[in-house]
Amino acid sequence: KAGVTQTPRYLIKTRGQQVTLxxxxxxxxxxxxxYQQTPGQGLQFLFEYFSETQRNKGNxxxxxxxxxxxxxxxxxxxxxxxxxxxxxxLCASSLSPTAxxxxxxxxxxxxxxx
Amino acid sequence: QKEVEQNSGPLSxxxxxxxxxxxxxxxxxxxxxxWYRQYSGKSPELIMSIYSNGDxxxxxxxxxxxxxxQYVSLLIRDSQPSDSATYLCAFRGLNYGGSQGNLIFGxxxxxxxxx
Numbered sequence: 001k002a003g004v005t006q007t008p009r010y011l012i013k014t015r016g017q018q019v020t021l022x023x024x025x026x027x028x029x030x031x032x033x034x035y036q037q038t039p040g041q042g043l044q045f046l047f048e049y050f051s052e053t054q055r056n057k058g059n060x061x062x063x064x065x066x067x068x069x070x071x072x073x074x075x076x077x078x079x080x081x082x083x084x085x086x087x088x089x090l091c092a093s094s095l096s097p098t099a100x101x102x103x104x105x106x107x108x109x110x111x112x113x114x
Numbered sequence: 115q116k117e118v119e120q121n122s123g124p125l126s127x128x129x130x131x132x133x134x135x136x137x138x139x140x141x142x143x144x145x146x147x148x149w150y151r152q153y154s155g156k157s158p159e160l161i162m163s164i165y166s167n168g169d170x171x172x173x174x175x176x177x178x179x180x181x182x183x184q185y186v187s188l189l190i191r192d193s194q195p196s197d198s199a200t201y202l203c204a205f206r207g208l209n210y211g212g213s214q215g216n217l218i219f220g221x222x223x224x225x226x227x228x229x
Binding site: 106 | 145146148150156157158159160163165202204206209213214215216217218219220221222
């Protein structure tokens with residue numbers, strides 16, 4: 001059974017540009033969450049999608065957005081990149097957003113903004 | 115503000131010893147708790163989930179949950195150098211409307227197992 005696939009694995013962008021990251025969840029999983037990980041802040045929740053609807057949203061500016069498609073694949077977009085957006089972006093896949101649902105992470109996309 | 119507190123470490127134990135990792139959480143009504151292991155430069159890997167008070171064992175790992183004290187721990191028996199990693203504690207909070215919220219992570223405890 002394939003795991004969570006995130007593309008691309010690495011990205012280098014310039015300040016002011018925008019970027020789109022992709023996540024394909026485990027087959028049969030319908031819930032996708034996105035996290036930003038930095039050395040200082042740890043894992044910070046961005047947003048969660050289930051059945052193409054955003055269920056939860058973290059405390060990030062509107063430059064960060066996401067969506068989910070009917071096949072459960074998800075994308076996140078960051079516009080007007082800032083140096084502080086350099087981080088590891090992680091996608092987690094779950095069956096559904098219930099209390100006992102386990103979440104499994106993809107390999108992550110390492111974004112560097114220069 | 116829902117939070118998870120973990121000792122950042124590093125926690126250093128000799129090979130073969132028991133490593134004890136601890137975590138406290140702020141959400142009194144949370145129902146689900148998780149431990150992830152993250153090797154340097156890699157993504158987090160789920161190693162244990164626990165939902166009821168008491169102990170849950172899986173191989174060399176034992177998770178312990180005490181909801182009254184809002185405390186969860188992870189014991190690693192017969193620690194191996196390959197266990198050297200950062201261990202992240204997480205819980206799933208509840209939204210104000212009572213629906214399931216997102217996973218909230220601690221900043222992790224770095225474990226070093228010395229041969």
